[in-house]
Amino acid sequence: MTSHQFIVASPPTDAISTLKFSPDPNSARIVVSSWDKNVYLYDLRDENGKVGEGKLLQKFEHRAPVLDVCFGENENEIYTAGLDWDVRKIDLNTSEQTVLSSHEAGVRHVVYSREHNIVISASWDSTLHIHQPDAGANPDSLPIIVPLPSKPFSISATATKLIVAMASRALHIYDLKALALLTAQADGTAPGGNRVEVEPWQRRESSLKFMTRAVACMPDDAGYASSSIEGRVAVEWFDPSPESQARKYAFKCHRQTAEDGVDVVFPVNTLAFHPVFGTFASGGGDGVVALWDGISKRRIRQYQKYQTSVSSVAFSASGQHLAIAVSPGFEDGHDEVLGGTVKIYVRELGETEAKAKGPK
Amino acid sequence: MGKKRRGPSLEELLDRPWCYYCERDFDDLKILISHQKAKHFKCDNCNRRLNTAGGLSVHLSQVHKEQLTQVHNALPNRMGVDIEIFGMEGIPADVLKAHQQRVASQFQQAELDRQHATGNPPTGASSGGQPAKKPKLEPVSDLKKRLAEHKARRAEALAGGSSGDVTPSSAAPSTSTPGGYAPSPQVTATPQYSYPQPYGGPPAGVTPHFSQTGSPVYSSYSPVGGQQVPGASPYTPSGYPSPFPAALPAQPPVSYGAPPFLQQQPPPSDNRFTGLPAASNLPQRPAFAVPSVNAHEMQQMHMGHVPSPTPATSGYSNASSQATENVSAPVDNQIPGAANDGAAKTEDITKPKKEKTKPAVRLVYNDDTLSPEEKMAQLPRYAYVPDKSTQTALSELPGNAIVGAIQDSDTVIDPAH
Numbered sequence: 162m163t164s165h166q167f168i169v170a171s172p173p174t175d176a177i178s179t180l181k182f183s184p185d186p187n188s189a190r191i192v193v194s195s196w197d198k199n200v201y202l203y204d205l206r207d208e209n210g211k212v213g214e215g216k217l218l219q220k221f222e223h224r225a226p227v228l229d230v231c232f233g234e235n236e237n238e239i240y241t242a243g244l245d246w247d248v249r250k251i252d253l254n255t256s257e258q259t260v261l262s263s264h265e266a267g268v269r270h271v272v273y274s275r276e277h278n279i280v281i282s283a284s285w286d287s288t289l290h291i292h293q294p295d296a297g298a299n300p301d302s303l304p305i306i307v308p309l310p311s312k313p314f315s316i317s318a319t320a321t322k323l324i325v326a327m328a329s330r331a332l333h334i335y336d337l338k339a340l341a342l343l344t345a346q347a348d349g350t351a352p353g354g355n356r357v358e359v360e361p362w363q364r365r366e367s368s369l370k371f372m373t374r375a376v377a378c379m380p381d382d383a384g385y386a387s388s389s390i391e392g393r394v395a396v397e398w399f400d401p402s403p404e405s406q407a408r409k410y411a412f413k414c415h416r417q418t419a420e421d422g423v424d425v426v427f428p429v430n431t432l433a434f435h436p437v438f439g440t441f442a443s444g445g446g447d448g449v450v451a452l453w454d455g456i457s458k459r460r461i462r463q464y465q466k467y468q469t470s471v472s473s474v475a476f477s478a479s480g481q482h483l484a485i486a487v488s489p490g491f492e493d494g495h496d497e498v499l500g501g502t503v504k505i506y507v508r509e510l511g512e513t514e515a516k517a518k519g520p521k
Numbered sequence: 522m523g524k525k526r527r528g529p530s531l532e533e534l535l536d537r538p539w540c541y542y543c544e545r546d547f548d549d550l551k552i553l554i555s556h557q558k559a560k561h562f563k564c565d566n567c568n569r570r571l572n573t574a575g576g577l578s579v580h581l582s583q584v585h586k587e588q589l590t591q592v593h594n595a596l597p598n599r600m601g602v603d604i605e606i607f608g609m610e611g612i613p614a615d616v617l618k619a620h621q622q623r624v625a626s627q628f629q630q631a632e633l634d635r636q637h638a639t640g641n642p643p644t645g646a647s648s649g650g651q652p653a654k655k656p657k658l659e660p661v662s663d664l665k666k667r668l669a670e671h672k673a674r675r676a677e678a679l680a681g682g683s684s685g686d687v688t689p690s691s692a693a694p695s696t697s698t699p700g701g702y703a704p705s706p707q708v709t710a711t712p713q714y715s716y717p718q719p720y721g722g723p724p725a726g727v728t729p730h731f732s733q734t735g736s737p738v739y740s741s742y743s744p745v746g747g748q749q750v751p752g753a754s755p756y757t758p759s760g761y762p763s764p765f766p767a768a769l770p771a772q773p774p775v776s777y778g779a780p781p782f783l784q785q786q787p788p789p790s791d792n793r794f795t796g797l798p799a800a801s802n803l804p805q806r807p808a809f810a811v812p813s814v815n816a817h818e819m820q821q822m823h824m825g826h827v828p829s830p831t832p833a834t835s836g837y838s839n840a841s842s843q844a845t846e847n848v849s850a851p852v853d854n855q856i857p858g859a860a861n862d863g864a865a866k867t868e869d870i871t872k873p874k875k876e877k878t879k880p881a882v883r884l885v886y887n888d889d890t891l892s893p894e895e896k897m898a899q900l901p902r903y904a905y906v907p908d909k910s911t912q913t914a915l916s917e918l919p920g921n922a923i924v925g926a927i928q929d930s931d932t933v934i935d936p937a938h
């Protein structure tokens with residue numbers, strides 16, 4: 162494609178569910194979870210420290226497809242969630258896997274909050290599990306279970322808040338501090354009795370009419386973007402004041418006009434905010450990745466279409482790279498995944514490539 | 522006696538500038554160039570419009586540190602960046618030739634279709650061919666003779682003061698209607714029709730059915746014969762089939778199929794349209810298709826309705842037996858539609874539009890309860906049934922069970938022996 166885009170070597174053999182960059186700004190490591198039941202760890206740097214096609218460092222096999230992965234406190238530990246109902250912690254140095262907790266259905270998402278040192282997992286059994294990272298090692302430390310009104314489809318955390326987007330267009334915003342306190346208190350209580358009804362800080366209805374596909378929080382903790390299966394992205398602010406709420410908006414994207422004039426609408430599978438500029442990237446079922454300036458409501462750029470659906474995008478902690486996971490058959494689930502169609506692209510971003518241009 | 526133009530000639534079509542990348546053709550080279558700049562040579566990153574693919578490539582590499590690998594919005598086999606195209610310059614000879622051939626064959630096909638649909642002679646033949654034929658038809662002696670006769674008749678007619686028309690007096694009683702359509706666009710037909718009449722004997726009856734009068738006349742006075750039969754034949758069989766009474770001979774029946782033809786027709790057909798409501802049988806007026814829609818739209822606009830943007834289908838002209846009914850139907854449809862948005866409004870009118878407007882949006886994934894991941898998780902290849910007691914995979918369990926069953930059966934069989 163372009164000279165500053167690499168295809169990561171030895172990609173997963175089946176569709177990619179999630180791709181994350183290391184939290185360390187000086188690192189170019191990525192973890193990738195895949196439907197082929199493995200979690201892959203890549204280092205994009207070669208021996209000379211130059212970012213290129215990278216190499217596969219490690220591969221961690223699970224019992225079932227892995228749906229989400231995130232880095233923990235540092236880049237040596239990751240948390241995974243998958244169809245085997247378990248939330249795991251993997252120590253990358255020792256390859257030791259510990260099960261933090263088990264849900265009663267597939268676990269769709271897992272996030273780690275560095276500020277509060279808790280791990281939150283969201284499962285299709287309509288619960289959140291909130292763990293202390295040492296839960297596996299410490300048998301006394303049990304996760305608290307927060308029931309949700311519907312199945313969660315996407316979660317995202319900022320320094321202070323956790324957003325859970327659910328079925329029926331419901332959206333809860335939790336105060337992470339409260340959740341962390343509850344988890345700490347739950348430590349000493351009797352096992353099994355740790356189901357806690359937590360009142361969210363805010364309950365909202367999605368401003369999109371269709372199923373929420375992804376949510377992502379702004380790095381400055383001011384608001385979030387959400388996307389739906391119907392080619393639309395909404396940008397909203399946490400601040401409940403009418404002035405802030407009046408700023409919220411939604412726009413259409415990831416659509417194509419077919420030859421017969423029909424507007425083909427693709428789901429917006431993934432959203433990721435740039436850690437420095439506060440702009441965000443969206444990846445859709447049409448294979449397009451676009452960068453948006455959520456504040457000035459502008460598209461910054463749109464990259465050349467990829468062959469198949471974009472299942473996950475992630476910015477590196479330094480903001481210099483954008484990783485794009487491309488996998489086929491992600492929407493309909495019927496296509497057999499052909500070899501060579503699952504790819505991870507890494508774009509080296511120019512200094513201002515993802516920067517908001519400001520009003521013209 | 523101005524000849525009606527029938528759409529662009531082949532030369533004009535071939536002369537039109539066209540875009541190498543998408544095969545679209547344009548009125549003007551300037552428009553082509555601005556099209557290329559906007560569609561094919563635009564930088565995605567900064568929206569700058571470059572002049573050529575090479576320019577875009579240099580721009581991308583210098584400004585954005587990217588490499589151009591393909592031209593945007595281009596046909597699959599035209600995406601190459603190595604060919605430098607600017608407007609019409611730089612198109613490879615073979616591609617140019619292929620394009621010209623394509624245009625020519627399309628033109629001929631359109632011509633054939635039109636000919637088939639309207640029964641009119643091909644454009645080239647009608648403009649160039651017909652006058653060319655005429656001298657062949659009539660030997661000079663004949664012509665002189667006829668001229669003399671004609672002059673005589675004319676003098677007679679002038680003296681009689683009956684009609685200032687060219688129409689011979691013998692035909693005058695019969696041609697009260699034809700006289701009305703004499704200045705119609707079918708100029709090619711009329712002169713030949715009126716001239717030979719004295720020779721061709723009396724026209725067939727009071728209502729001169731064109732096919733009846735026309736063909737005998739042709740055959741009677743044409744010595745060369747062979748050449749004008751193809752020219753004349755379209756008139757006779759398909760041109761004026763029986764359902765069309767003499768009131769409307771000049772209007773070809775199958776005009777729906779030939780939009781290019783109709784576009785040139787409007788002035789005369791409108792005249793006829795306004796003149797005709799007095800005529801007895803409205804439903805069979807074939808010329809209704811396009812002009813009638815315009816008229817309806819006009820009427821609707823007069824009634825304060827915005828006409829639908831897309832042309833009405835043949836359903837209109839079929840249902841057009843009563844003009845009033847025809848007008849009221851779309852109006853009724855539009856009133857409830859007006860409450861909705863514009864898309865819903867048009868959707869009510871005809872079926873094909875329904876397909877275009879309402880599902881103009883097609884969701885690639887449309888399930889509001891099950892996320893794509895859940896759907897995928899239901900696939901057999903991703904199936905997982907957690908087994909809390911053993912951490913081993915499922916595959917071992919059935920194996921054990923089968924082994925156990927076999928052993929049991931063995932022990933049962935053994936004592937029986």
